[in-house]
Amino acid sequence: xxxxxxxxxxxxxxxxxxxxxxxxxxxxxxxxxxxxxxxxxxxxxxxxxxxxxxxxxxxxxxxxxxxxxxxxxxxxxxxxxxxxxxxxxxxxxxxxxxxxxxxxxxxxxxxxxxxxxxxxxxxxxxxxxxxxxxxxxxxxxxxxxxxxxxxxxxxxxxxxxxxxxxxxxxxxxxxxxxxxxxxxxxxxxxxxxxxxxxxxxxxxxxxxxxxxxxxxxxxxxxxxxxxxxxxxxxxxxxxxxxxxxxxxxxxxxxxxxxxxxxxxxxxxxxxxxxxxxxxxxxxxxxxxxxxxxxxxxxxxxxxxxxxxxxxxxxxxxxxxxxxxxxxxxxxxxxxxxxxxxxxxxxxxxxxxxxxxxxxxxxxxxxxxxxxxxxxxxxxxxxxxxxxxxxxxxxxxxxxxxxxxxxxxxxxxxxxxxxxxxxxxxxxxxxxxxxxxxxxxxxxxxxxxxxxxxxxxxxxxxxxxxxxxxxxxxxxxxxxxxxxxxxxxxxxxxxxxxxxxxxxxxxxxxxxxxxxxxxxxxxxxxxxxxxxxxxxxxxxxxxxxxxxxxxxxxxxxxxxxxxxxxxxxxxxxxxxxxxxxxxxxxxxxxxxxxxxxxxxxxxxxxxxxxxxxxxxxxxxxxxxxxxxxxxxxxxxxxxxxxxxxxxxxxxxxxxxxxxxxxxxxxxxxxxxxxxxxxxxxxxxxxxxxxxxxxxxxxxxxxxxxxxxxxxxxxxxxxxxxxxxxxxxxxxxxxxxxxxxxxxxxxxxxxxxxxxxxxxxxxxxxxxxxxxxxxxxxxxxxxxxxxxxxxxxxxxxxxxxxxxxxxxxxxxxxxxxxxxxxxxxxxxxxxxxxxxxxxxxxxxxxxxxxxxxxxxxxxxxxxxxxxxxxxxxxxxxxxxxxxxxxxxxxxxxxxxxxxxxxxxxxxxxxxxxxxxxxxxxxxxxxxxxxxxxxxxxxxxxxxxxxxxxxxxxxxxxxxxxxxxxxxxxxxxxxxxxxxxxxxxxxx
Numbered sequence: 001x002x003x004x005x006x007x008x009x010x011x012x013x014x015x016x017x018x019x020x021x022x023x024x025x026x027x028x029x030x031x032x033x034x035x036x037x038x039x040x041x042x043x044x045x046x047x048x049x050x051x052x053x054x055x056x057x058x059x060x061x062x063x064x065x066x067x068x069x070x071x072x073x074x075x076x077x078x079x080x081x082x083x084x085x086x087x088x089x090x091x092x093x094x095x096x097x098x099x100x101x102x103x104x105x106x107x108x109x110x111x112x113x114x115x116x117x118x119x120x121x122x123x124x125x126x127x128x129x130x131x132x133x134x135x136x137x138x139x140x141x142x143x144x145x146x147x148x149x150x151x152x153x154x155x156x157x158x159x160x161x162x163x164x165x166x167x168x169x170x171x172x173x174x175x176x177x178x179x180x181x182x183x184x185x186x187x188x189x190x191x192x193x194x195x196x197x198x199x200x201x202x203x204x205x206x207x208x209x210x211x212x213x214x215x216x217x218x219x220x221x222x223x224x225x226x227x228x229x230x231x232x233x234x235x236x237x238x239x240x241x242x243x244x245x246x247x248x249x250x251x252x253x254x255x256x257x258x259x260x261x262x263x264x265x266x267x268x269x270x271x272x273x274x275x276x277x278x279x280x281x282x283x284x285x286x287x288x289x290x291x292x293x294x295x296x297x298x299x300x301x302x303x304x305x306x307x308x309x310x311x312x313x314x315x316x317x318x319x320x321x322x323x324x325x326x327x328x329x330x331x332x333x334x335x336x337x338x339x340x341x342x343x344x345x346x347x348x349x350x351x352x353x354x355x356x357x358x359x360x361x362x363x364x365x366x367x368x369x370x371x372x373x374x375x376x377x378x379x380x381x382x383x384x385x386x387x388x389x390x391x392x393x394x395x396x397x398x399x400x401x402x403x404x405x406x407x408x409x410x411x412x413x414x415x416x417x418x419x420x421x422x423x424x425x426x427x428x429x430x431x432x433x434x435x436x437x438x439x440x441x442x443x444x445x446x447x448x449x450x451x452x453x454x455x456x457x458x459x460x461x462x463x464x465x466x467x468x469x470x471x472x473x474x475x476x477x478x479x480x481x482x483x484x485x486x487x488x489x490x491x492x493x494x495x496x497x498x499x500x501x502x503x504x505x506x507x508x509x510x511x512x513x514x515x516x517x518x519x520x521x522x523x524x525x526x527x528x529x530x531x532x533x534x535x536x537x538x539x540x541x542x543x544x545x546x547x548x549x550x551x552x553x554x555x556x557x558x559x560x561x562x563x564x565x566x567x568x569x570x571x572x573x574x575x576x577x578x579x580x581x582x583x584x585x586x587x588x589x590x591x592x593x594x595x596x597x598x599x600x601x602x603x604x605x606x607x608x609x610x611x612x613x614x615x616x617x618x619x620x621x622x623x624x625x626x627x628x629x630x631x632x633x634x635x636x637x638x639x640x641x642x643x644x645x646x647x648x649x650x651x652x653x654x655x656x657x658x659x660x661x662x663x664x665x666x667x668x669x670x671x672x673x674x675x676x677x678x679x680x681x682x683x684x685x686x687x688x689x690x691x692x693x694x695x696x697x698x699x700x701x702x703x704x705x706x707x708x709x710x711x712x713x714x715x716x717x718x719x720x721x722x723x724x725x726x727x728x729x730x731x732x733x734x735x736x737x738x739x740x741x742x743x744x745x746x747x748x749x750x751x752x753x754x755x756x757x758x759x760x761x762x763x764x765x766x767x768x769x770x771x772x773x774x775x776x777x778x779x780x781x782x783x784x785x786x787x788x789x790x791x792x793x794x795x796x797x798x799x800x801x802x803x804x805x806x807x808x809x810x811x812x813x814x815x816x817x818x819x820x821x822x823x824x825x826x827x828x829x830x831x832x833x834x835x836x837x838x839x840x841x842x843x844x845x846x847x848x849x850x851x852x853x854x855x856x857x858x859x860x861x862x863x864x865x866x867x868x869x870x871x872x873x874x875x876x877x878x879x880x881x882x883x884x885x886x887x888x889x890x891x892x893x894x895x896x897x898x899x900x901x902x903x904x905x906x907x908x909x910x911x912x913x914x915x916x917x918x919x920x921x922x923x924x925x926x927x928x929x930x931x932x933x934x935x936x937x938x939x940x941x942x943x944x945x946x947x948x949x950x951x952x953x954x955x956x957x958x959x960x961x962x963x964x965x966x967x968x969x970x971x972x973x974x975x976x977x978x979x980x981x982x983x984x985x
Contacts, residue, residue: 198869200866201891202863202865203864204862204863204864205921206923207863207923208860208863209858209923209925210925211856211858211925212856212858212900213857214856214857215856215857216807216810216854216857217810219853220806220812221812221814222518222844223844223847223848224518224521224522225516225518225817226522226523226767226820227521227522227568227571229567232368233409233418234411236417236823237822237827237832240509240821241504241505241506242497243494243502244410244411244420244495244496245410245428245493246368246478247369248492249491249541249543249544250367250394250490250491251391251542252352253352253353253354253367253545254349254532254535254536254547254548255351255547256349256533257348258345258347258348258584259274260646262282265328267341269332270335271329271332272301272330272340273340278342281642281643283320283330284328285643287322290322291323293356294317294348295317295319296350297320297349298315299315299316301336301340301345302347303344304651304652307654308655308698309345309659312337312338313332313337315333315334317333318331318332330348343649345656351533353379353381355548367546370407371406372403372406372481374398374402375396375398375404375405377395377396377397377406380489383459386459387461389541389543389613390491390542390543392491393431393491394406395488395489396487398484398485398487401483402483403481403482403483405479405481406479407477407478408477408478410446410495411448412476413474419832421832422470422833423467424468424497425465425468425497426495426498427463427496427498428443428494429463429492429496430493431459431460431461431462431491431492432453432459433456433489434457434486435486437455437482439483440484441480442479442480443464444477444479445478446471446474446478447476448468448469455488459489480493494542502541503541503567504570505574506832508832509832510571510574512828512829512837514574514576515849516575516848517575517845518575518577518820519577519814520814520815521568521575521577521578521579521580522582522814523568523579523581532547538597538606538613539564539613540614544564565581565597569620573624578624578626578627580678581627581629582632584632585644585660591660591664592664594629595664595670596667597620598620598627598669599671619669621669621675626676626814628701628764628814629664629675629676630678631656632644632653636682650688650690651695653680653691654695657696658698662698676700677698678700678702678764678766678813679699679702679703680702681693681704686742686746689704690746690750701761702761702763703764703765703766704740704743704763705818706736706801707768708731708736708789708797708801709771709772710770712767712771713731713771714873714885715728715788716730716735716871716872716887717871717872717873717874725791725916727868728788729796729797729915731801732797732801732804736804737808738888743763762812762813763811764813764814765813765814765815767816767817768801768815768816769798769826769840772789772826785825786947786949791944791947792947792975793975794839795841796912798839799843799844799912803897803899803910806855817840817841830949836948838947839939842956845956846956849937850935850979850981851908853904853906854901854902854903855900856902858898860897861925863894863896863897864894864896864918866893866895867890867891867893868890868891870886871889872887895918896914896922896972897914898910898911898924906981906982906983906984907930907982908980908981909924909980910977910979911924911970912976913972913977913978915974916974917974920971920972921969921972922969922970923968924967924968924969926966926967928966929966930964930982931983931984932964934960934963935959935980936970936979936980937956938973938978939955940954940974940975940977941954944974964982
């Protein structure tokens with residue numbers, strides 16, 4: 001009983017200012033059916049109440065419609081140990097009013113209540129009689145009036161508090177402990193996690209903050225974001241760039257592969273021996289590269305010498321032999337100075353017009369396109385379309401007398417799958433020519449449109465337009481077919497939205513980024529991150545080269561997958577962000593070429609590519625304040641990123657980063673103030689991080705990642721939703737801050753702490769946000785991760801984490817929120833049509849848009865603080881299986897924080913309330929004179945557990961007020977972020 005009353009009082013009063021009076025007054029809710037007798041509710045008030053407050057005691061008519069002629073409710077309300085204050089409510093006057101609510105109500109004015117003191121409410125229901133009939137229990141509602149707004153307060157043996165709250169606000173019901181149940185925590189487990197006693201250390205009436213004049217960080221960076229452009233698949237969500245088919249140009253195929261020589265391999269000066277038993281899939285990398293695959297390709301071999309990987313041999317592959325348990329060797333075209341040994345790297349590169357013949361001729365796909373049975377396909381360098389820098393076309397030998405051609409799955413009208421926008425107009429452009437084809441060529445886009453085209457013998461561009469109308473039952477097939485035999489050439493094939501340039505970002509995605517104002521954009525896409533040569537990365541649109549993916553032994557296309565480096569740089573320029581380039585093992589020539597492309601003049605070799613092919617005459621170093629370059633992504637993460645990883649071997653990762661960054665610094669176009677080189681650490685693995693701090697001496701920054709919950713973090717559990725979500729709100733302080741303390745300590749121990757020398761190592765955050773259990777083959781999607789991870793509570797915690805890194809640790813490197821994408825799991829928005837943002841994105845937008853300039857000092861003079869006890873958390877592995885971990889508690893954790901920003905005469909204050917159910921009053925004291933006008937921007941909602949998955953429940957709300965002063969107080973709703981923007985006089 002007492003716990004219920006406490007929960008009610010702490011939760012409900014925080015919502016009062018948000019709920020309309022009329023709706024509450026008219027809402028009819030039966031809270032409990034009280035039998036005659038005495039009932040007591042007990043609670044400790046944690047909020048400061050102002051104005052009029054009263055209990056409303058209201059009796060209702062009997063269900064049989066008969067009137068009461070006797071009976072009353074006796075009540076009293078008192079602080080424990082003090083004199084009763086109460087009275088008597090007679091209900092016998094209801095007879096004249098007919099069926100409905102009984103005639104009288106009684107208001108008990110309480111005035112101001114004392115925080116932290118226990119109060120009791122006793123309700124004594126005396127028997128009622130009906131002309132001598134037996135006593136009949138009637139229904140009693142016990143409501144609370146606060147500032148003339150009525151909300152239900154008691155929930156005794158009746159409906160849950162959560163459903164009452166949601167009914168009052170007109171929201172569909174959600175079961176109490178919904179999130180706990182979704183995480184599949186049993187009653188026994190909940191009992192184990194139910195010790196939720198946060199010790200209150202200080203609880204002042206107001207949280208008072210004194211803004212100072214000291215600059216803590218110049219030009220404090222806002223949050224950046226990762227961008228993931230998935231391969232085109234009908235099951236992968238929305239497209240961000242304006243290309244809606246699998247294949248565009250048909251350019252040469254780039255093959256690139258890196259591996260590490262295994263410890264059980266024995267080599268000579270004539271060959272590399274890398275047996276399967278030596279690890280990393282052997283020479284054939286789990287049979288991806290069979291015998292003969294790399295014949296004639298280029299190789300380079302590297303060995304760690306000192307602090308970097310040094311090139312020790314290069315040449316052509318004379319012979320490639322992969323015979324498991326017999327021979328697994330790469331034979332050199334000339335002897336090496338010395339035999340390879342365990343830990344050496346070998347890099348393989350090859351460019352071809354077609355797949356190696358060793359893959360066989362029975363393939364059913366080519367460059368991501370399905371091949372209709374009987375059709376033979378290959379790239380043709382002798383002829384191609386006269387646009388877009390094309391150098392090849394696709395030649396199809398069509399079978400006579402039956403349909404031949406190429407095709408792929410196109411569109412599936414399911415939410416979360418690739419979809420066009422209903423009502424939009426789309427175009428399909430394709431260049432074709434033929435020889436010996438008897439009949440027309442059919443271009444088909446499923447039910448959306450089909451056109452028979454009389455293709456001639458010379459190259460010509462053909463177009464098909466259609467208005468998109470969805471058909472949820474059909475998987476659309478895009479195809480180019482003919483039954484007339486002969487040879488058909490196709491090139492520069494693109495399906496795109498009318499009015500937007502093909503291959504560029506679609507307007508809704510660009511607008512979302514522009515509104516968000518990211519500091520950086522980190523490009524996560526396999527085409528740039530792994531496998532591709534610099535030459536292929538610098539091609540764009542129709543001239544992009546294909547890349548060999550290996551899975552299924554098929555070549556996959558560039559434009560519809562990763563796009564070019566230009567895609568990232570152009571997007572970053574459009575939204576005012578700094579580009580963060582992920583790359584991997586580049587040759588020394590490629591390292592120099594990349595810096596020349598980014599910073600060289602228009603008449604240099606790579607500057608000419610930038611100027612003439614990309615239309616960017618001015619060096620990119622003049623466009624951006626900073627360009628970040630990172631060697632590899634999670635190189636500690638095996639087997640996820642094998643073979644491009646160095647598990648438990650940070651010295652190898654560091655040596656490779658040193659090799660590349662040292663080569664880039666040799667370029668005459670390298671500018672130390674324009675480039676920041678980043679080495680990847682691992683915040684959950686101190687040993688790996690220490691190794692990177694010590695070893696990556698050429699890196700300017702160390703990058704780590706932190707997630708709240710999911711596979712990359714864990715969920716601190718509680719006995720109920722309020723307890724669990726309160727713990728998530730404290731996750732940045734309880735979990736993330738101690739991890740960052742270890743990183744900072746390791747940096748100091750290695751002498752890399754900022755000290756004004758050229759060896760300083762800054763800290764960047766390459767990924768962060770809410771975590772999710774990763775989909776897997778046996779469990780493709782885990783809905784409970786969505787319900788918790790995309791809640792408002794975890795969105796506020798994500799912003800909290802961002803600010804702690806800036807304010808408490810002084811990390812001025814880029815931060816990459818993971819990630820800007822639509823769909824499920826790690827995404828920022830629901831889909832490309834509604835673009836409903838999730839809480840993490842909204843919370844960081846609040847900071848990016850309204851808090852600019854220098855981060856200033858703030859002194860908390862009075863603030864509520866608590867002690868977090870040691871906790872038990874649940875960690876999910878990649879299969880969604882639960883594992884328990886213990887989390888150490890923390891003392892004196894503030895429940896409210898204030899951060900100040902100054903941009904000239906413009907100031908902004910960011911206030912965070914971490915309390916799950918406690919409305920706080922914050923007071924800010926300024927060191928300067930301020931005008932009376934203030935803009936207030938807030939992200940809050942009365943139920944912080946909910947998400948925007950199905951409807952837009954919460955968003956940033958703004959208002960203008962003219963009551964601002966140097967000593968300004970305002971209410972902070974529970975689980976909220978509030979920004980005040982004002983001008984200094």
